[in-house]
Amino acid sequence: MTATPISAVPTDKLAAAVAEFAVVVGDEHVLTGEAVGGHADPFSFSGDATIAPAAVLLPGSVEQVQAIVRAAAAHDVPLWPVSRGKNYGYGGASPRVPGSAVADLHRMDRVLEVNDETGYVIVEPGVTFLALAQHLRDIGSSLMPSVPDIGWGSVLGNTLERGFGYTAHGDHSAFQCGMEVVLADGTVIRTGMGAQAGSRAFALYKGGFGPSVDGLFFQSNLGIVTKMGVWLMPRPQTFSVCMLTTSSDCDLAPLVDTLRPLLLDGTVQSNVVIGNAPVVASMVTPRATWWDGRGLLPDEAIDRITTGMGIGRWNARFALYGPTPLVEARLAVVRAGVESALPAADLRVTTYPGDVDPATVHPADRAQLGIPSTDLIQMAAWRGGTPAHTDFSLVCPPTGRDAVRQMELIRARVEARGFDYAGGFTLNARHAIALALVSFDRDDPSQAADVAALFPELIADAAAAGFAPYRSHTAFMDLIADQYDTNDSALRRTVERIKDALDPAGILAPGKQGIWPARRG
């Protein structure tokens, strides 16, 4: 359970393993030396080259994944599986343990099934949000995906990391149903109803018979997920995207407390993305557009942003879906709620037909319509220099007072390290994720050092207030796992017992999310 120091894998073991990996996947699908650079942390702030992978393997089938796992165990070389490795704010494809081989599954990129009648798809790890959306359009499916900020990542990988999008299915892990998983010994399991060989309910009913194991494979090193069922929404007759803006920094609490009841009673179906003016500005412009001086973005520059972009100090975006009369009724309830609780706020509504041409949708509304793009790569360029960012993602109760408390906590620490507070919340009915986007110039050592110092400070402050992150850069996984400390970290120790039972050699992603096999602890 205690993780440091971590020893690297000896070079001779690695060389023997690589030779065997090449037999399995073919020479052209094993990358070593300089060729692994594309799988290092793209936004590294640690300056620590040891987290670059020692090799990258590109299996093309479940059978190859099974063979790779067995070879890794035979040669005692850790494997770090990624679907497409686009988890950029959190370390990209880079492993936790030096000397690991990254198993990059992007070649397994088939959409195996689309079922319009009952609303699901089954995907392999390599299917991106961009590819899934295109595929659904190409075949004329009635379904729509939910997509995160940047569409180049894996649907399966994002879901496993508990990523989210912005539709009624935005809580991606909640809409997973059915997995195929390769375990450390090469066993292939199908979960839920998929455990019955002839079942057609693999992606329809989560329960199955007996304990459910699906949860074990989220943010996990207990297996390699090779297929996943994902529930999709039917494309509605009408979308209404709502943007609610307020003119004062002090409106955060009433904003949250006005919208939460509308989420709780199902009037609003998507989550609500709440961002301050700098984070909204960073989506479309570099910081220099608004402020070219030294130090933090001053209040006058924030005024220029709100005036220039026609946005508020706080900006809440959400969407309504369904048959047209139902969307209209939802909107009337939203309007009534906002007018009574936040009379000074501005509610702007854009309505689209279900069959809208994606090219005609306003870029800011795309996520709520399940239209993937890569526009928000822009956000990493906020500070200028070599664009890089990392995210701080804190779980909190969805109340105004919790939102304010976290915002103040995060803001104080971020600003003390010289970063603008560009952040907000993804508000759901029963939880909020507080997000701070920390953009930095990767080639500026002092900025990188500030990032590295900032996160432990944020984590400590959050823990003192009873909050903890749900996701993390590889560099901070142990530190965050340490915060989950109930009963002498009984949960973590229990997962480690399961780890040792399923992967006694400690081959799969040792250290991921702070879960260490006994052999490497």
Place this chain on the structure above:
Amino acid sequence: MTATPISAVPTDKLAAAVAEFAVVVGDEHVLTGEAVGGHADPFSFSGDATIAPAAVLLPGSVEQVQAIVRAAAAHDVPLWPVSRGKNYGYGGASPRVPGSAVADLHRMDRVLEVNDETGYVIVEPGVTFLALAQHLRDIGSSLMPSVPDIGWGSVLGNTLERGFGYTAHGDHSAFQCGMEVVLADGTVIRTGMGAQAGSRAFALYKGGFGPSVDGLFFQSNLGIVTKMGVWLMPRPQTFSVCMLTTSSDCDLAPLVDTLRPLLLDGTVQSNVVIGNAPVVASMVTPRATWWDGRGLLPDEAIDRITTGMGIGRWNARFALYGPTPLVEARLAVVRAGVESALPAADLRVTTYPGDVDPATVHPADRAQLGIPSTDLIQMAAWRGGTPAHTDFSLVCPPTGRDAVRQMELIRARVEARGFDYAGGFTLNARHAIALALVSFDRDDPSQAADVAALFPELIADAAAAGFAPYRSHTAFMDLIADQYDTNDSALRRTVERIKDALDPAGILAPGKQGIWPARRG
């Protein structure tokens, strides 16, 4: 993994264990001899007395549960935990292995928290649906529970068995968030955000950091759940309960195919309970009211039921919730869908205000309003004699053709054994549970023998068609687990590896859902 024969626990071990259990919980909270009769299968059809518990323990605290588990391991006596043991259609509180001690948690019956603001409660195992509903009313909570057919059972226990109710939160296991669990070695874990000691998000965010273990404790023998967070709906401004009836046996497929899209797009929020005329009749009358002859209920008797009760050959009940204008819009969409697809069907709607007095709600509408009762105990008395029933619960895709296929499959086997087909479906957006209620006279050995023979026939037919039950009487757990056979039952073997890691002595509920510890396999 193969389960039979099961050897009983030696008497001397049991006596020593009982003595130690009495030290832990007090003499008055250990039942032995005749006193355990209340924990035997109340509707036994096997005539096999060996499944009566050898002792019953009534712990009153988490600490006592920890001590009991340790004592059971020390004396090698299996423990069969139940919350209230009201799982009557599936074996009640009776254990799988002869000589087991039942750990009945009903004394731990506190509602630990009610959070109106964010919509959850935290309950102990002994809290019944009746008690939770009463507690919410007593404290003036704005929340409402979802309740199953009979309200005397445990909220926590029903949820763990993947039971269901009939509101927008009817899929009970989907609305669980956060657990406290005592493992076989006495370790106490809190899952999800509860793993952070100071967190206030225990019952708000399911994910936590790293793998989720909650799923492991459903239909499980991997731990004893002592606390659970449950998400509740806010009581809406308006309820509309809809009853859609059709006059022909042939209307099942169009009924399902008309309602599924309304579930998929969120217009209808509750599940849809679809029942044939005999099952609806059995809720309020014994069979003799309609037919006193021998053999199966004839078509003329079913006509008497539909005419006498003013119901259809198929009857679908569901509900709409929310602010009044939104419920009205939902209803308009439902009406339009039904009129275009099922013009001959009859749609009856009863609307209630959110603060309706439960005493004034029509008994048939109570479940959709989250009002628990025990009226449906009546159903076991359908056949006359000593009332007993058991249920056959098959998962299927939510399509008309699957519903018909299962109905025909079940009907043929049930009728061949001399039972009326009294059944239907609980239809959800992405799955249906086909239910056949088999009522019998427990004191008629030939009826009991027919029940015992019927289930393996049903299971075999279902498997051949690609269906399987999600739940089972203890007597058929191994047989059903055998149907989940993908890759040489890889999932079951994996869960058994986890079982052996967490419970090497095989103390907790060996054989539950076909999961056997290596020591007792």
